[in-house]
Amino acid sequence: MCIVCGCGHAEAGTGEPEHDHGHKHHHSHGSRLDFGGGPAGVSLPGLDQARILRIETDVLAENDLIAAHNRAYLSEHGILALNLVSSPGSGKTTLLVRTIADLKDRFPIAVIEGDQQTSLDTERICATGVPALQINTGKGCHLDAHMIDHALTTLAPGQGSLLLIENVGNLVCPAGFDLGEAHKVVILSVTEGEDKPLKYPNMFAAADLMILTKTDLLPYLRFDADRCIDYARRVNPKIGILRLSSETGHGLAAWYDWIEARRIPVSQQED
């Protein structure tokens, strides 16, 4: 696809495609790049060509640059960072508390908590004895890479840590913001609608793993777990699936195995 106009014509000499934005491009495609005779490479009827600037800049470029910086820092320190995303009330914090209790003797764990306000979740995490930092986003609906950059400086997770980032409870906004994490993990409780993967597809498309939580409640609900998983795979054929209950512990072993398989072995960590 042409990156200037998104016209879908990638062949040389295809002629001028139709442009719903009403201006002509004189660039051709193939072995030669021709951005036209003018400084901006475009001409607009009735406009001074010299005043048109091609900039081709991703709106999230700044965030992505900081995310890349975070990713490099995490890699250097052998830290596995997971960005946990879900609707409010999916049981994220409960799963974190249980996970920390079960794994904290195996390797260091640190937590970044994102909420619009209060430090209630961080207080729950701190009670487990691991370092945790609260980020209050105020009116903001998601964490971004800049916030995580600051949090990493303050929290300074130890070499080889598991860093759990609990994003703001929201299935829409956090989908587009790379924090520098290794994986996005989307958590969906069986008390929610089984069609959420289709209703909020960007989040399920961005995640590498979907965890169905509160499965101990399935006998009391009409939630069709297989259908929910089918919907998730429609928007993301590669998504991993785990089912668990933080309450009974059923399915937690597979979650811990998933984490262990992705931690950077100590032998490969830099000193």
Added chain:
Amino acid sequence: MHEMSLTNGILRILEDQARTRNFSRVRTVWLEIGTLSHVDPEAIRFCFESTSKGTIAEEACLVILEPAGQAWCLDCSQSVTVTRRGDPCPICGGFMLHVTGGEELRITELEVE
């Protein structure tokens, strides 16, 4: 609404460009928002009108292009057009689709003075 922070990002890019490329007013912004992206074009339009007041982009025209969604169907081994995530391949009806286009969120051109 993450469109507000995205719009602030757009305005930051415009201010940066104004400094480096020496202009003082933006008349038109061409923005690509892919149909499979996580962004609502109408929300961006609303936020842009609100937040551009008092900036170099006040009263600038925002032209939003919406490139179609493209995916590679692993079953058909060919590129297909998809209108939204979760829809089946228009050829085989399957869901083994790998999105290859339509996720854009970028400023392509500016008209400045």
